[in-house]
Amino acid sequence: MNETSPTRRPDKTYSKHIMLTAFGWEKIEAWAKVNGLNFSAAIETLALMGLDDERSSYAIPALRATTLQGIRLSFNRIARLLSDIAIETAVSRTMSEGIMLQLIRELASEHPDDFVAMVRIPRDGRNQLHQRIRSLHDDIKNNAEQDAIRRIKQKKSVTLVQALFDGPEEEQMHG
Numbered sequence: 001m002n003e004t005s006p007t008r009r010p011d012k013t014y015s016k017h018i019m020l021t022a023f024g025w026e027k028i029e030a031w032a033k034v035n036g037l038n039f040s041a042a043i044e045t046l047a048l049m050g051l052d053d054e055r056s057s058y059a060i061p062a063l064r065a066t067t068l069q070g071i072r073l074s075f076n077r078i079a080r081l082l083s084d085i086a087i088e089t090a091v092s093r094t095m096s097e098g099i100m101l102q103l104i105r106e107l108a109s110e111h112p113d114d115f116v117a118m119v120r121i122p123r124d125g126r127n128q129l130h131q132r133i134r135s136l137h138d139d140i141k142n143n144a145e146q147d148a149i150r151r152i153k154q155k156k157s158v159t160l161v162q163a164l165f166d167g168p169e170e171e172q173m174h175g
Helices: 022-034 039-050 060-110 115-119 128-153 155-166
Strands: none
Touching: 022 039, 060 115
């Protein structure tokens, strides 16, 4: 079934002439269009919902359309958030690789014949300098991780993520 075409109701329908104001007509027409219903089905669905009728078959097309719209909107927001994360990750990786290459280049300039051996830090624990280097490395990693966790927990970061799920789609563009 095409989502844009009005949904047919499963029961036989009967003709009834009603009078509506222009305002009411426009509101019902807009609701019908958003929910993929024809005008008569929209009026009946809205009336039954207002009367708390428990026959859900009339509301199913409207509920389906509303649910799909919500899923689509959430998916788009999550996809945009994941895209931002991927970009930040790529930037971080590029910067880290550049720094590492620069450090290796500096070491190679100072020790052109044995820089490869000097770059290696064995894990055997016999060399005190290597132990200190590994310890510093672990401290740097732990500090970087704690800083990342702190940034994520900041209200500003949480507010941005929350806005992706709460705000209108148009406001979610970067800016």
